[in-house]
Amino acid sequence: MAALIRYSKSSAVSSLSSTSLLRRCFSSTVSSELASPSTASPSPFTLNHNLPRKDPKDRNVQWVFLGCPGVGKGTYASRLCNLLGIPHIATGDLVREELASSTPLSRQLSDIVNQGKLVSDEIIINLLSKRLQAGEAKGESGFILDGFPRTIRQAEILEEVIDIDMVVNLKLREDVLLEKCLGRRICGQCGKNFNIASINVKGENGNPGMSMPPLLPPTHCMTKLITRADDTEAVVKERLRVYYEKSQPVEEFYRSRGKLMEFNLPGGISESWPKLLQVLNLDDFEEKLSAAA
Structure with a gap:
């Protein structure tokens, strides 16, 4: 832990050491892609909405999920990871x-x-x-990063050590985001996430209507629900403000490199999940989809 404290106080040295550590970890995991330009395998995806259909087990996925706090990055990233058989690495979980x-x-x-x-x-x-x-010690291959990078500096560090195939940017209107965040609950016993918000927004001013049913817990979890300390209206609004100020430029970083795929969530999971699979050309894997749902 002393090393972590020194690391935080000495950004020049610590950034270098962490970059080296990231490079070593990423290189070990994906050495076949990074050996050299002449030997690297081509990405299994073209970076557009017409991705080739390929069995999930044959996809060497190296994706990033972007989006505002509470948009559902963890939900959709974890479902895709189950479908593709790769780890879901959420920096929010690492922090918690x-x-x-x-x-x-x-x-x-x-x-x-x-x-x-x-x-x-x-x-x-x-x-x-x-x-x-x-x-690396467990032999993991491929990943979806959720919550990283959040700044241009992080994106530049990541770009130095690995070639991200695609960046999926989940988008949701801010008023729905706020209501969704305030409805989040965690079971104090099993640790699973739920949402008690029942969202039904009428379409107006050119914005389509949107419906999101609550994600209620089973009966044995209902009396054990707790609210995260950072899920207050003031904190959620501040997190959104910080995101727009510091993290949104990361979208432009990847857009300029032709790697950004924007996906506007049309509603709750039952409506959005099939449409997300369609743009990723994963909608025809019915058996694996059932296992991931």
Whole structure:
């Protein structure tokens, strides 16, 4: 832990060491793609909406999921990871795991998260590096990154060490986002996420109507629901403001490289999930889709 504290205080040295660690982790996982331009295998996808149909087990996916806090990155990324048989690496989960520990870093993170601020690049890169090392030891191949990169600097570091195939940018109107975030609940016993918000927005001013039913827990979890400390209206609004200010430029970073696929969520999971599979050309894998649902 002392190394983490020194790392946060000395960004020049720590950024270099973390970049090296990221490079080593990524290189071990995807060495066949990065060996050299002449030996690297072509990406299994063209970076547009007409992706070739290919069995999920044959896809070497290296994707990033972008989107505002609460948009559903974790939900859709985890479903796709189940479908494709690859790990879902969510930096938000890494932060929450660290928060659950009793360390000086966990207390520092608690102050940052409860104020709706972004966790520093140094801390995020350090947590991600540890996660990649653990995955490398287990023989993981491919991934979907959820919550990273959040800044241009993080995107540049990531670009130095690996060629991301595609960046999926999930979009949802802000008023629905706010209502959705305020409805989030966690079971204090099993740790699963639910949502008690029943959203039914009428179409107006050129915006289509939208309906999102609640994701209610089973009976045995109903009395154990808790609200995340950072899911208050003031904190959620601050997180959205910070996202638009600091993270949205990452969209332009990947758009300029031809890697950004924007997906406007038309409604809840039952409506959005099949349409997302369609644009990814995964909608014909019915058996695997049933397993992932």
